[in-house]
Each structure stands twice: as structure tokens, then as C-alpha cells.
Amino acid sequence: MPVPPEVVEAMQRLRAESVSANTRAAQISDWTIFTRWCDRVGRRPLPAGPELVGWFLTEKSTEVRPDGRPAYAPSTLTRWVASINTIHSLAGHPKPGQAPAVREILRGIARTRATPPARREPLLTEDVRTIVEEMRARSSAGSWPDRVAERRDSALLLIGLTGAMRRSELAGLLVSDVRPHRADGLYVTIRRSKTDQAAAGRTVTLPYGASSATCPVCAYWRWRQVVDVWDDTGRGGVSALLSGPTDDHTEHCCRGRAGTSESVARPLFRRVHRTGGIGTSALSGQAIASMIQRRARQAGYAEEFVAMLGGHSLRAGFVTQAVRNAASAEQIMTQSGHTDQRMIALYSRQHAGLHGNAVTALGL
Structure with a gap:
């Protein structure tokens, strides 16, 4: 039949x-x-x-x-x-x-066409620190719309690095995906990713940073404050919030925060207009990649290096920095979600070639 x-x-x-x-x-x-x-x-x-x-x-x-x-x-x-x-x-x-x-x-x-694949350059911890500091110096001398963009981009860079996230994962984050944890910092749910087409989801933990200037939890709450005020009172509220004295980032603003349940799906990282207006739609993956290149260029990085940066540079930076700091493959995969240790070894060979390498014992 x-x-x-x-x-x-x-x-x-x-x-x-x-x-x-x-x-x-x-x-x-x-x-x-x-x-x-x-x-x-x-x-x-x-x-x-x-x-x-x-x-x-x-x-x-x-x-x-x-x-x-x-x-x-x-x-x-x-x-x-x-x-x-x-x-x-x-x-x-x-x-x-x-x-x-x-x-x-x-x-x-x-x-x-047997040529090596072109891979994005990783942004290491010191790179992200440099870019964030340059952004904040620029925004402190600028207008409140500059400070809106800085808060978003700082949060995106620090969350992307510590969470080992792909650009698509960052673009797909909702406010409701981020849950504060008093002891650990933030628990971030990645609902779907490139290697998780069935949307089983996974959770990554973003810890409190030792420095308030590069604390990913502080960066999140600084941007979340802007998002909440914009959604509640619009342009006037955000202008009043950011037109006063600038934040010197010497004190943590993340301790004791409590989240509230969300009934509306609000994208976390959204478009920011040059006038300070915040859109309702999420940033695209390409917009995230362009932002990373633009901010690195503003921070004084060479154009040859900037051209090799992209949305994957934050995820690559996490793995590379972790390898250089002697983290084990299992520890790295816990955060990155990799399922094959060969990928970790690939990052090690390309950007941490002396780590665990017997060539350092030759005594030359």
C-alpha cells in the first residue's frame, strides 16, 4: 500500500x-x-x-x-x-x-591542490587584554554610544575566550542562556553548536577573573546592565547610565549577582548602531569576525596579523593558551567540547610548538 x-x-x-x-x-x-x-x-x-x-x-x-x-x-x-x-x-x-x-x-x-588549510590566528590572553584595554581607553574619551559598543565588545571577547566558543555559538546566545553561580561565576548553556546538530546542548563555566579589568563575569554584567536598561527605558536610560563618570575597572562588579527567569527570548549580543541604539536581532557570525579584526587593528596589531583573525580566533586562543599553560587535553576538552584529542594536538603543533617538546632538552 x-x-x-x-x-x-x-x-x-x-x-x-x-x-x-x-x-x-x-x-x-x-x-x-x-x-x-x-x-x-x-x-x-x-x-x-x-x-x-x-x-x-x-x-x-x-x-x-x-x-x-x-x-x-x-x-x-x-x-x-x-x-x-x-x-x-x-x-x-x-x-x-x-x-x-x-x-x-x-x-x-x-x-x-595539496596545500595546507588556512587557519585563523589565535588571540591569546595577553592579546585580548591589550584589545580590551585599548577599547576602554578609546571609549572613555568618547561619547556614550562608544561606551555601549565597548561594553558589548569587551563582554564578547572575554566570554568568547574563556568559554572557547565558536562565533556561531556567541551569536546564538540568549540572555536566558546565562545563569549566575555564586561560587563559580557564570554557567552558560550552548544550546546548539557545529558538532551538536541534535541540540543536546552543553554548559560551559566562566570563572571570576583575578583582575576586574579582564574578569569575564564583570564584563558580562556590565553589558547585561546596558541591555536591561535599553529594553526597559530605551535610549534615554542608557544615555543617563553611560554619560556620567567612566568606569575605571579597578573594582569587581560581579559579586553576589542573582539572575531572574526570562520568559522572552532576548539575544545577548546584538547590533549596536553608531548612535548608541541597540537592535533587537542578534549579531551575525560575520559581524563578530569583523568586530574582532576592527578592534585588533585599533589596538595596533599589524595588518598581516589582523587579516588572519576571525570569529574562530577566540576559541583557538583558548586552546592555545591552555596548552601553553600546561593544561591537559582532558581539561581543555571539558571547556571546549572537542571530542578528539588530535584537534588539541593540532593547536599545540601550530601555536605551542615548544610545549612538551624534547627539542628544548638538546642543550644548544
Whole structure:
């Protein structure tokens, strides 16, 4: 007996919901690239055979940028094939990218482009301290809108570093995800992440800092105060709050804080307009990456280094700093959520190469 059409539609809808909204958006974007190429060459994209997908990959692999570099990395081409496979599967067709011929083409492209992957530079503890101090010096000499942006960016940098968070995790935080703990600092729930598509969630702990200037809990409450006042009284309340004497950050403001239950989903890190207005929507991952680069540039870092920074620099900075400070892989993974110690070893080789290395015992 055939499955009723309405059940088939419901099944396809549930299968589409098996991945995050960001992943689904990326799949649609990839599929659009393929369908436009098919329109150009006069072929039907659905269903597509292995020969058509192979033709698509071969042509795209030869495209170059104005500087002569390949336009698309092998990982991008592989992702396109995965998206093509997904769309075919949802439509009830065989996956053309699983054919041996397509897999061999992908392997051939990867072998001809055997270059190390570009990785983001980590921001270590001293880097974040330098950037935060520069931000605060600038904002203290500026207007209250400058102080709004400083409070947000300081909280984002310090929470991102201590929480070993990806930019998508920072962007997805709600006010209700942060719970104060009298002894430990803050418990932050990460409801979904890149490696947690099922949204099982995990909790990271942000401890009180020894210095009030770089205490992530203080930074959180300074930004939370602005968010609460804005949501309660708007521009006038925030202007009154931040137009007075500037905070010299010599005293902790985080002790004895108590949280309240939230019935409204309020994004924690939001857009801040140059006039000081705070938006209702969350910052995007790209906006977080751009902020990190902009703040590092303002702090005097070389442009070559700034160009290698991004949203992942805070997570990479946590792991690298922890390795350099002799934390064990298990301790690091407790906070970072990594499930494979080889990733920790990768950070160690790239940015803490002398830690635990016998080369230091050669006596040269």
C-alpha cells in the first residue's frame, strides 16, 4: 500500500528539519550555484547524473581569481557535492555524488591542490587584554554610544575566550542562556553548536577573573546592565547610565549577582548602531569576525596579523593558551567540547610548538 501524499510531504519536511537553519541555508545556496550552472549549459539539474556533476566540478575547479589563485577550494567543491546529494535525496532521487566517478574527480582535485588549510590566528590572553584595554581607553574619551559598543565588545571577547566558543555559538546566545553561580561565576548553556546538530546542548563555566579589568563575569554584567536598561527605558536610560563618570575597572562588579527567569527570548549580543541604539536581532557570525579584526587593528596589531583573525580566533586562543599553560587535553576538552584529542594536538603543533617538546632538552 503506497504512503499517502500528505505523509510523504510530512516526512520530507521532517528530513529537512534534521539540520540547522544555517546548514539548510548553505545547502540552498550551493544548490543555486549548481542550478544556475545547469541553466547555462542547458541541462536539467534534477535529477542529475554523475556525468553532469563531474562536468560541473571539472569546470568549476579551473576557475581562478584575479590574482591567479583557484576560485574554489577542494573543501568547497566537496560541500557542493554533499548539498547536491541532499537535494536529490529529499526529492527521492539517487545521490549522483556517491558515484565512484564523482569521488575520483574530487580526489583528483584535492591532490592537485595539496596545500595546507588556512587557519585563523589565535588571540591569546595577553592579546585580548591589550584589545580590551585599548577599547576602554578609546571609549572613555568618547561619547556614550562608544561606551555601549565597548561594553558589548569587551563582554564578547572575554566570554568568547574563556568559554572557547565558536562565533556561531556567541551569536546564538540568549540572555536566558546565562545563569549566575555564586561560587563559580557564570554557567552558560550552548544550546546548539557545529558538532551538536541534535541540540543536546552543553554548559560551559566562566570563572571570576583575578583582575576586574579582564574578569569575564564583570564584563558580562556590565553589558547585561546596558541591555536591561535599553529594553526597559530605551535610549534615554542608557544615555543617563553611560554619560556620567567612566568606569575605571579597578573594582569587581560581579559579586553576589542573582539572575531572574526570562520568559522572552532576548539575544545577548546584538547590533549596536553608531548612535548608541541597540537592535533587537542578534549579531551575525560575520559581524563578530569583523568586530574582532576592527578592534585588533585599533589596538595596533599589524595588518598581516589582523587579516588572519576571525570569529574562530577566540576559541583557538583558548586552546592555545591552555596548552601553553600546561593544561591537559582532558581539561581543555571539558571547556571546549572537542571530542578528539588530535584537534588539541593540532593547536599545540601550530601555536605551542615548544610545549612538551624534547627539542628544548638538546642543550644548544
